Amino acid sequence: MVMRRRAFQAASSFPRRRNPSTVAKFSSSAAVRESSPANLTLSEKLKSAEASISRPLVRASEEMIRRTKLEAASVLRKVQDTISASATTEKNSGFKPENWKDDWGTDKLAPSKKDTKSSSKLASRPPPPHFKPPKKGKKKNPSVSYPRKIEGLIEPQVEPVLQDVPPTSEHKPVATLKHGLERVLFNPGVHWLRDPRSRVYNLTPYLEEIPDVTDFAFERLPPFIKSSRDEDLYNLAKREGRMFAGSTSSLSGMLCHAYFLLSEHKHVDTSSLSHRFIREEKDFTPGQRMASTVMFNYNDGVYSIDSQSEDDGKNILTWLGTLLEKFLTMSKEEFGTYLRSSPTPALPDDGIREAYRYASSEKFVMRSQLDGVDKRLPGTGVFDIKTRASVSIRMDRLNFQEGSGYMIKSAQGLYESFEREYYDLIRSAFLKYGFQVRIGNMDGVIVAYHNTKRLFGFQYVSLDEMDQRLFSPEAGTGDQVFQKCVGLLEGIAPEIVNCFPKQSVIATWECPEDSRELYVFVTPANFTPTDKEPNPPMRKLIIRAQNFLDDSPVNGSRAIAKCHILPWTVHWALTHSSEDPSDIADSYRAVMDRKFRANLIPTGVSMEELPQFWASLNFDNGPPEPVQSPEEFDFAKFRAPGGSIEALRQLSRDGKMHLKALQQQDEGRNKVVLGEPFDITDSEVESYQAKEERGPSSWTAEEESAAFESKESAETKNEGKP
Structure with missing residues (x-):
């Protein structure tokens, strides 16, 4: 506690530094209060206030300029002392600048004459087996010596x-x-x-x-x-x-x-x-x-x-x-x-x-x-x-x-x-x-x-x-x-x-x-x-x-x-x-x-059946193409489908069942064409509405498949009947 109090007293003994603008404002306001009798005119009051404000500002600026000059003079003296000391040291050291030379001088990294014999031995050594030496004789010019550019x-x-x-x-x-x-x-x-x-x-x-x-x-x-x-x-x-x-x-x-x-x-x-x-x-x-x-x-x-x-x-x-x-x-x-x-x-x-x-x-x-x-x-x-x-x-x-x-x-x-x-x-x-x-x-x-x-x-x-x-x-x-x-x-x-x-x-x-x-x-x-x-x-x-x-x-x-x-x-x-x-x-x-x-192997075709399948692709009904043997056939042109293709194939299978369900829904209905006359019976409307209530759009894939299988079984039973 004693040391803290002494430190505080020591610190308080130093004059507190204030902002010049703050000092100016305080001083100016005090001056205006002291010299403002009631009998002064407005212009006289303004002149008195202006003089009170400017005097402290001028004194603060002059003090700052004086300190800056002193600091600059001190720095300049130190620089001059340093330069004179280095010049004396260089003079006493005996250092001399190198004169300009017309040649490079001796190459200190050049191999000595002692290494000549060893280098000649290396030169006479045959090349390694993986390296083909250039053929002796006249070199042929490449086909394009210099690139042409336009x-x-x-x-x-x-x-x-x-x-x-x-x-x-x-x-x-x-x-x-x-x-x-x-x-x-x-x-x-x-x-x-x-x-x-x-x-x-x-x-x-x-x-x-x-x-x-x-x-x-x-x-x-x-x-x-x-x-x-x-x-x-x-x-x-x-x-x-x-x-x-x-x-x-x-x-x-x-x-x-x-x-x-x-x-x-x-x-x-x-x-x-x-x-x-x-x-x-x-x-x-x-x-x-x-x-x-x-x-x-x-x-x-x-x-x-x-x-x-x-x-x-x-x-x-x-x-x-x-x-x-x-x-x-x-x-x-x-x-x-x-x-x-x-x-x-x-x-x-x-x-x-x-x-x-x-x-x-x-x-x-x-x-x-x-x-x-x-x-x-x-x-x-x-x-x-x-x-x-x-x-x-x-x-x-x-x-x-x-x-x-x-x-x-x-x-x-x-x-x-x-x-x-x-x-x-x-x-x-x-x-x-x-x-x-x-x-x-x-x-x-x-x-x-x-x-x-x-x-x-x-x-x-x-x-x-x-x-x-x-x-x-x-x-x-x-x-x-x-x-x-x-x-x-x-x-x-x-x-x-x-x-x-x-x-x-x-x-x-x-x-x-x-x-x-x-x-x-x-x-x-x-x-x-x-x-x-x-x-x-x-x-x-x-x-x-x-x-x-x-x-x-x-x-x-x-x-x-x-x-x-x-x-x-x-x-x-x-x-x-x-x-x-x-x-x-x-x-x-x-x-x-x-x-x-690569061609993707279609569903239901094995690698062994590819040559036969390829030869059967004859869309113009031209002469049949001979089937190549496995040794002649290029299997590298084909590969198995990936995951994205398998997903598309599944969509195709689902779409086929969806179409069959739609065809079953359209049974007994006349085809209605926009712009052409049509006639729909009451029974057809009732049948259509009943099917619409549970249409294929809301069916699952299993329901569509079951509906089509029932249709196929009915058609099978009716085969051969008039």
Whole structure:
């Protein structure tokens, strides 16, 4: 306690430091109180107060300046003392600065002469067995000593990138939709073929069941003409002085990879979908990103481009697309003449070509087949017909027998809905559709949703709608994207054919995911292997691009989003790779590995039965294919399904039972078609209401199965009865 009290007294003996402003305020107020007699005027009072306030402030400022000068003088003296002390020490130490020398002097790290003998012994030692010494003689120059590099600009363009070219021969008129389908063209959204709630048909019931693909006589139709076999396309390229010619099927794949490079893998817009798809992927599907392989067929200065694909004949969707196109544009009577079961075959082909549109760019002549037309649509009124199989078929093509049970039951939902199919369209097909529509100068596409056995509904998607989902809601953005992609294609194509001049070449395009480079692998199409050169030579082209908005570099997404406001320019550069041929071959194998898609073994087929099953896939009823032996058959192309595919297969099995229950519910009812007269009896209404009270929508899978089994047992008992 004594020490604390002494410390407090000592501390209180020091004068307390106050804030100058506080002191000034206190002093000024006291001065005003002391010298403020009542007889002073207001101005005199103010002057007296001002003088009282300023005097303490001036004294405080002068004191602070004096202390600062003293501290600065003290610091300066210390610095001078330190400098003088160091100078004296350096003088007494005998230190001398090194003079400038003209040479490096002796190398103290150089090996001594004593080590010369040991190094000569090491030099005479033979190389290790795993190291191959270089061969003596003249070295051969590599095929590519120095990489070739070209570059260019794709500047904004006001006029369309494609101009119509009149054909050289007569064409058939463009087909029109039948069965009342034209109403789909002028009403946005999906049109149910049959309303799932009321069971009323919005279109003719004739469209509900798809004819068996093996019953359609494809040989009675004019065959598809590849670009390399199209004489009109070749003659147009010669007449127009264009170096390249191709169709939508062969050009769209290359244009897609050009877009991936320019857009820097911009995501699609799925904001129009329901909340169920908020967390779903928004990039393009692996199938859309798959490498595209085409052949440049050389003929007298013109390269006709064909797409290269494997096992198209084994894909049921390839054949079904042709069948459904005729199914939707022919009357019931005319379509029946193309069925093998029809007693009246179709008339022989008159030799007139199908309807095409030919258009030219700076270096290309492009061809597009025209599927349908309706003059009431904007522009040319032409549209494309696209058939869209359900997810169960697309992901599991060989299992189409079981997958055909998959049902579309609702408008929205992650599965078994039109929304799911539309979501997949955005990510896997809209980009290709958009390029094809622009090449054909069309207005849009009509999509037919099916499961290979039944049609569920239809939807018309305009080109503007596809542009909104892919690029931007601003008008004209899609046209600029198309112009940039065609410009990049025209810059790359001459370099492809110059790799091996005046001969046909095969080119594989890929812009890998999250890569800012586009790779094109080029190899001769007609190569004869020899002992010295067993594999064909291959070149690798590397393409890079930089987007500019009004001369400012930007990324691809921003360039596309703002190109309607600012001029969009693309600077591209192409380099011939100088990598070792073995490294180029390794890169190409990696691309083909990413492109490979194994076929999933269908339900009920064992590994031993695969050769027989594969040979039986004969959708055009052509000559039977011989069954390969287990030693010849390539089992590596097949694999067992995973968990997600098994889930789709279960949905297909459940959907088949659901359909059978619906068919049982419809027994005894007349089919009601919207817009047509109908007559429903009282007993039919009562029966329908009773079934609706406990309809299949509320049944469990076991109840549906039990209901169908009871129906099958009843049919079995009645077999043979009149």
